[in-house]
Amino acid sequence: MLAGSLNEFGLADVFTLLSTTRKTGVLNLETAAVKGRVWIAQGGLCNAVADVTRSPLAARLLHGGEASEAQAREIVAAQADGDSQRLQDALDVLGLGSDRVRSILVDQITDAVFDLSRWSDGTFAFDNQAVGDVIAVTSAADVLGTVQQRLSEWEGFAANVPADDAVLDVVSRPSGGAEGISVQASHWEVLTLVDGLRPVAEVIELTGQGTFTVSRMISELIGVGLVRVLDDPTGETASQHRRRILVTAEEQLLGATPRSLSSRPVPPTPPPGAPAASDAASADAEDVDPAERAQDDRPSPADLLDVAPPGAVEVAFDVEPDEAEHTAHNGVDVDDLLGEPPEEPKSPAPAPSSSASAAEDRRARELAALGIGPAPSAEEPTDEPRPLARDNNVNADLLARLIDGVKGA
Template identity: 25%
Template sequence: MRGLSGDFSTMPLKDLVAYLGSRRVSGTLRVTRAGVRKLILLREGQVLSASSNQTREYLGQFLIHMGHLNAEQFAQAHAQQSEANVPLGQILVLLGWVSEVTVRSTLQLKFRETLLDMFRWEEGEFSFDAGAVPQFEGVEAGVELMDIHREGEFRETAWQSLRAAFPSGSAYLEVDESRLPELPRAGSLDATLVERVREGLSIDELVKTLHTSDFLVYQRLYALYRREAIRVVNAPPPGRVRPVASPELEEKVKDLEVGVVGDESQTLELIQAAQSHLENGNFWDGEALARRAHEQAPTPETEALLNSASAALLGLLRRRMLDTPQVPSLRVTAAQLKTTRLTTPERYLLSRIDGKRDVGTILGMSPLGELDALKYFQSFVDTGLVQLKPR
């Protein structure tokens, strides 16, 4: 495909990600907004690298917030990185301070957050240059663009719950010490959050001081809120300490250019719920929950669960739409379709419906994966956009 360029007022990043991901493109995506610059390298629809000039999106920050690295270790690794000109992740693995599995999962989190941060941008410009991307050293990590797109859709719903609990970023919080589930790891994002809440910082100040994404801060606060370990108060608590960033750490981290994904109890709940749905034959919800669990905390267990759930759902959808060829037809007019809010992949599939081609034929023409395409068709049927008739 040729290069693309534009701005988010005409093509939001969410739609751009779906467009590029569905075509499994390779190339370089550059995004800018008000001094913020991001560079994304893609290979066959996967993010291989995501860099930014925002301090909070550097690998070192993620590792520190997740409790995998402390400031002293970071300083030593950074010094060695400067001398050896080797990626930070590789240095940490060689030193034995962080495992390769942890570096890989943290890089994947970093890639997701670098893009998902832009899903809420209403302004900004982008350019995409198609072509091969260079090989680079270091720990290999990749994230499917379509997985990031699905995560973006999930977050749209998640933000509703987060904003219901915390209506304003200017709100202050209070800790109920008796309801803290356990002492978080020293230096982790949870530990720092609780400490800074005790100091009387507002939510906006927490985001700014911690140099991390607002979603991760709100997500962790919400986990504590659900346990009633924190509550919103209208005024700063007595003895409030004004926020002070760590200049030493900030200076060291900002030289690098290259979270907690979710609490363990929440991941376990997702796994158990997914298994329950799968055992009861509800493959649709089981697959969705398994995917969410794996995206939140990728482990061999969640990967195996997701593979099993995906296979079960794919088998079900094949029986419904492929074993006996089904011909889709639109149940709405072209004018109604134009006013319907749809993603780029959805519009692509709907545009291939002519009342003659069956689902299998359309899948053969589509760049989408079989499971993703069948899920879209099932959603078309469920929402009344499309009806299926056996050939």
């Protein structure tokens, strides 16, 4: 077994030896804080991670929207088992195509080897073992050439890269003006993770694109004024501060409904007893907790239309009846006295005899003397007060009893 110290043998020397001897197996690297692993097939690199407790491949696919939660878990499980065939099957399920899968794997291998090359100390040990079917194999010489170029560029912008624990926040109004700023798609993916809460190390981890790539993009975003490093990462961000000022002022001065000051706004709760907007909404309201419904016992507008308050009096407006349909009560036209139409038409009473006509004429004169009913003469009074017969407030039963009493007298 090949093993040694990185202080005596550089990582490039180890890769060159394994490549020229066309070894197949796993190269394990370790420091006091982290462990890395590189899978090698016939001297070529087929997979690599700079930290065995992290899965940058799953992070890259998740952040790019190319893998679901279940698919990402399967990729992480394949890395834990060190099973190349399982990893290949997990990537085949994504349906990304062989070219896309190879590009992702080569980028991950290059990012991991770059991180491993920056180790100042540590140990390495190579185990000869089968790695199964591999998806893509890239030349160790090509990877080392790209890594060496990145190390040279790193020296140029490393001073502008914030520390791993530095917290970044988006600048709401860039000093250079928004019209002169264009953001590439790769930079936008990083910008979406800058929220004033995440440190640099977490942004790098969530993108899955490696320290070199993400650090360079963060440096460029800071350079154009879109991102800044928070002086006090434990305090509230600029956006949170502005929201707190606005929400507090609206609640105190405008009477706004109190709402959460968290990053995710809480939808306002509708006032209790609010009428439903539609029949469907009314049906949904039946599912409300009875305890919540009991908070307000006030009747709704619909209830006020169906339930009359105590002591209410129904008022009806009658149409002027037709005189031809009136019926007589003991010879007196009761319907005409009340000014109300009969409930149902009745057959006309038989014509009275001459003696009955004389009696009715006498009774009509007696009622006229009392101010009830018209006089039998043809003369129409003009200045007399309105007779009781036309007063709608006269009770029908009382008037009937009055007529019967006069008749008996």
